[in-house]
Amino acid sequence: MNPRISVLLPVYNGEAWLGPCVQSVLDQTFTDFELVIGDDGSTDRSGEILAEVHDPRVRVFLFDKNAGLFGNLNRLLRESRAPLVRFLCQDDMLEPYCLAEEVSYFESHDEVVLSICQVSVIDALGQEIGEWKTGPGPIVMKPGLSLQRFLYYGCIAGNLSTVCVRRGCLDEVGGFDESFRVAGDYEMWVRVCQRGYLVDRQQKLVRMRSHPRRLSLAPGAGVDFVRENRRVRARLLTLLHTDVRSHALKYTYWRQNVLDTHHFVRCLLAGRFRNCRDLAAIMGVQDLVAGLVLWLLTANNHLYRPKPLFQSV
Numbered sequence: 001m002n003p004r005i006s007v008l009l010p011v012y013n014g015e016a017w018l019g020p021c022v023q024s025v026l027d028q029t030f031t032d033f034e035l036v037i038g039d040d041g042s043t044d045r046s047g048e049i050l051a052e053v054h055d056p057r058v059r060v061f062l063f064d065k066n067a068g069l070f071g072n073l074n075r076l077l078r079e080s081r082a083p084l085v086r087f088l089c090q091d092d093m094l095e096p097y098c099l100a101e102e103v104s105y106f107e108s109h110d111e112v113v114l115s116i117c118q119v120s121v122i123d124a125l126g127q128e129i130g131e132w133k134t135g136p137g138p139i140v141m142k143p144g145l146s147l148q149r150f151l152y153y154g155c156i157a158g159n160l161s162t163v164c165v166r167r168g169c170l171d172e173v174g175g176f177d178e179s180f181r182v183a184g185d186y187e188m189w190v191r192v193c194q195r196g197y198l199v200d201r202q203q204k205l206v207r208m209r210s211h212p213r214r215l216s217l218a219p220g221a222g223v224d225f226v227r228e229n230r231r232v233r234a235r236l237l238t239l240l241h242t243d244v245r246s247h248a249l250k251y252t253y254w255r256q257n258v259l260d261t262h263h264f265v266r267c268l269l270a271g272r273f274r275n276c277r278d279l280a281a282i283m284g285v286q287d288l289v290a291g292l293v294l295w296l297l298t299a300n301n302h303l304y305r306p307k308p309l310f311q312s313v
Helices: 018-026 046-051 068-079 098-108 143-153 167-173 184-192 221-239 242-269 273-297
Strands: 005-011 033-040 058-063 084-087 112-122 128-131 139-141 163-166 197-209
Touching: 005 018, 005 068, 005 098, 018 033, 018 046, 033 046, 033 068, 046 058, 058 068, 068 184, 084 098, 084 167, 098 112, 098 163, 098 197, 112 184, 139 143, 143 184, 143 197, 143 221, 143 242, 163 167, 163 184, 167 184, 184 221, 221 242, 221 273, 242 273
Parallel strands: 005 033, 005 084, 033 058, 112 197
Antiparallel strands: 084 163, 112 128, 112 163, 139 197
């Protein structure tokens, strides 16, 4: 029989913390799961570490061809069998009660298609150094509201490791868009959340590791985030209700375009002229000039920062 939840773990050169990551899944209080691991052509000891895992609930796929994060995730999705899919990054760990909480919630809330959780932040040694603040929760959002939050705040999941989603919904919207390098999860969650409710559990279910080798800190990642987030926002603007769209468009110019411009200015001051060239091409002359003007007028949004305007639709 198929398990009730699949944990997907994409791996690439993850030897530093891969062992504790896998063990955190095996130590779950909820046991009816499968852990599907895909090694994306690692050149370190990741394959050797995975070869030492002996548990019938674990399936390991060693891929010779590197497909990138979202290509690897698509391969794992095709191999997974459960009605719920839980994502986990190789640096992070699940709290022991994570799967039990998520399976219980989804099985009693049919309207929810995607859930995100809060995290405890740990350092390279596993010591807790922070947390994502939690409230009374859970916060349940209809599609119209979640799309507005995605527009104003970006990828509100924050990290791949915070997400659990219904498999049927993933099948309906198709796989991850492999043309994305860093924001493919953001683009996917926007598609998923058009199909049903999103819930922020406001509960810490993951221990997320902060270290300088994270994908978001890789060389060139800042330029990629600007390029890909702008793609997603352009799509989001077309999805918003007409009563919301005009304010959302103003917000993208006065806030998000200023943030993109700030990244351009930082690259300029650091002498990263190739990045400046790339950012200018991504933003276009009109947006870059407008961004520079608003960046100066608002002192990088310190003197004036627009506020999101939400409407119940």
